[in-house]
Amino acid sequence: MMQKKPEILDSRILPPEEIRVRIEELHLRFGNGAERHYRRMKTKTQSVVLIVPMLDDDTVLLIREYAAGLHNYQLQLPKGAVDPGEEILSAANRELKEEVGKGANKLQHINSFTALPGFNTQITEVVLAQDLYDEKLEGDEPEEIEVIPWSLNNLTELVEREDCTEGRSIAALYYVKDLLMKQKV
Amino acid sequence: MMQKKPEILDSRILPPEEIRVRIEELHLRFGNGAERHYRRMKTKTQSVVLIVPMLDDDTVLLIREYAAGLHNYQLQLPKGAVDPGEEILSAANRELKEEVGKGANKLQHINSFTALPGFNTQITEVVLAQDLYDEKLEGDEPEEIEVIPWSLNNLTELVEREDCTEGRSIAALYYVKDLLMKQKV
Numbered sequence: 001m002m003q004k005k006p007e008i009l010d011s012r013i014l015p016p017e018e019i020r021v022r023i024e025e026l027h028l029r030f031g032n033g034a035e036r037h038y039r040r041m042k043t044k045t046q047s048v049v050l051i052v053p054m055l056d057d058d059t060v061l062l063i064r065e066y067a068a069g070l071h072n073y074q075l076q077l078p079k080g081a082v083d084p085g086e087e088i089l090s091a092a093n094r095e096l097k098e099e100v101g102k103g104a105n106k107l108q109h110i111n112s113f114t115a116l117p118g119f120n121t122q123i124t125e126v127v128l129a130q131d132l133y134d135e136k137l138e139g140d141e142p143e144e145i146e147v148i149p150w151s152l153n154n155l156t157e158l159v160e161r162e163d164c165t166e167g168r169s170i171a172a173l174y175y176v177k178d179l180l181m182k183q184k185v
Numbered sequence: 186m187m188q189k190k191p192e193i194l195d196s197r198i199l200p201p202e203e204i205r206v207r208i209e210e211l212h213l214r215f216g217n218g219a220e221r222h223y224r225r226m227k228t229k230t231q232s233v234v235l236i237v238p239m240l241d242d243d244t245v246l247l248i249r250e251y252a253a254g255l256h257n258y259q260l261q262l263p264k265g266a267v268d269p270g271e272e273i274l275s276a277a278n279r280e281l282k283e284e285v286g287k288g289a290n291k292l293q294h295i296n297s298f299t300a301l302p303g304f305n306t307q308i309t310e311v312v313l314a315q316d317l318y319d320e321k322l323e324g325d326e327p328e329e330i331e332v333i334p335w336s337l338n339n340l341t342e343l344v345e346r347e348d349c350t351e352g353r354s355i356a357a358l359y360y361v362k363d364l365l366m367k368q369k370v
Contacts, residue, residue: 003216004216006214006215006216006221007213007214008212009214010212011209011210011211011212012210013207013227014208014224016201016202017201019201021204021206021208021226023198024196024197024198025196025197025199025203026193026253026256028194029191029192030188030191030251030327030328031188032327034328035194036327038253039199039253040253040254042198066215067302068211068213068223068224069225069299069303069304069305069306070299070302070308071211074302076302111344111345112347113355114252114254114255114259114351115300115352115353116305117252117255117259117261117350117351118254119253120254120301121254121255123255123350142217142220143216156360156367159296159356159360159363160296162297165299165302166299166302167300167309167351167352167353167354167355168300168352168356169352170356170359171344171352171353171355171359174356174363175341175344175355175359178341178344178359179341
């Protein structure tokens with residue numbers, strides 16, 4: 001199954017009053033006395049989980065999901081916002097159930113990554129999920145998400161695909177492969 | 186030398202009329218008929234270069250630069266916008282001279298990554314830079330950028346540091362290590 005791209009029925013640049021993105025301006029003085037104004041995006045959610053679900057010690061479960069920024073489908077790791085008051089590992093297990101249809105008996109918070117750290121205030125918490133079981137939770141996805149098992153032995157091939165580009169996902173896959181090779185997890 | 190964080194003299198959330206970020210709303214119809222509105226950020230620059238400058242086959246040159254989103258210093262690979270009409274490899278060499286004080290006799294475009302592809306329309310072109318020479322170009326940085334040589338043999342240690350989090354940089358470092366081990370570059 002290869003999803004066809006969604007059709008763009010309409011597109012428009014939003015007028016300022018409809019933009020909900022919050023931009024903060026910082027007036028900074030650097031150690032050498034230089035002053036600058038920097039802008040950054042304050043998102044509602046400060047914390048995101050990125051899950052590396054291992055079916056076994058070599059097979060990771062990827063998802064193929066529509067990415068509006070690129071207007072194409074991307075092979076990525078499942079991820080999602082941590083709800084207010086929610087624990088990182090609970091959020092990871094919930095997203096895993098929603099996006100992959102699996103839960104995990106073993107969840108470990110193994111690292112923290114960022115995307116656009118010059119502009120974006122969010123932190124991405126990387127969670128390794130092992131010892132998986134079947135459990136589907138309904139998410140808010142517009143369509144069924146395709147789940148694709150991939151061997152960490154073929155990571156180079158994956159990273160060279162045109163539809164696998166997301167930095168944090170690629171970083172997390174290499175890092176987990178690294179940890180598994182060193183038997184650190 | 187460890188830079189002290191810049192001091193925040195003032196900060197404010199911008200009123201809508203001062204926000205220069207362009208947000209586009211797409212009205213989409215998915216293959217199954219489901220309709221959704223998605224928002225994405227249209228940046229002026231559609232193309233960014235991320236440079237992996239190798240001093241030798243094991244030593245990469247990182248930079249330590251202030252990241253306003255996190256309000257701390259981050260160890261990252263040098264990167265910057267591709268100017269209109271500029272070639273990817275020329276942009277990479279220019280940014281390398283500005284941020285690291287090196288030019289490269291050998292430049293190769295080895296991959297394309299993304300950051301926040303669900304929201305961000307930009308593509309990050311990954312350029313491997315080898316056979317380096319000294320040449321400094323003035324950039325628009327508020328302070329001198331610290332350059333830190335790092336051995337690709339100690340990549341796990343780097344990725345586990347609190348100040349090394351940027352997904353595309355980590356992905357590019359692992360990927361280049363991978364290519365060098367396989368003698369593909």
